[in-house]
Amino acid sequence: MKSSWVLPAAVLAIGALVYAGGVALAGPGARTGVAVGVAIACVFQLFFLLVARVVFPGKQLAAYGVGMLGRLILVVAAALVLVPAARLPAAPTLFALVTVLFATTLLEPVALATGTRTKG
Numbered sequence: 001m002k003s004s005w006v007l008p009a010a011v012l013a014i015g016a017l018v019y020a021g022g023v024a025l026a027g028p029g030a031r032t033g034v035a036v037g038v039a040i041a042c043v044f045q046l047f048f049l050l051v052a053r054v055v056f057p058g059k060q061l062a063a064y065g066v067g068m069l070g071r072l073i074l075v076v077a078a079a080l081v082l083v084p085a086a087r088l089p090a091a092p093t094l095f096a097l098v099t100v101l102f103a104t105t106l107l108e109p110v111a112l113a114t115g116t117r118t119k120g
Helices: 003-025 028-055 060-086 090-113
Strands: none
Touching: 003 028, 003 090, 028 060, 028 090, 060 090
């Protein structure tokens, strides 16, 4: 049961680190973009982890592939639709979004593999 909370906590910790770093490096006008990018990435990643456990039990490669496709679509949609529509600063928003998605993608195979080992 403990391992089911490790990755969501890691996603939130990564989001907090990216937000803190982005706010420290970005100017005052870019902080909203950093916050929006981090929030969207964290929500997407947490939602995907939940869906992957339900829809793809025991199919880690399929879950990882669908997650990669989902992240690609999310970044494209954010760049082409969200940023212009909300008039957010493009560089800080997309940099924060992609940084959180990249860092959590590195942890995803570990999360998908938990609970799939055979007991013997």
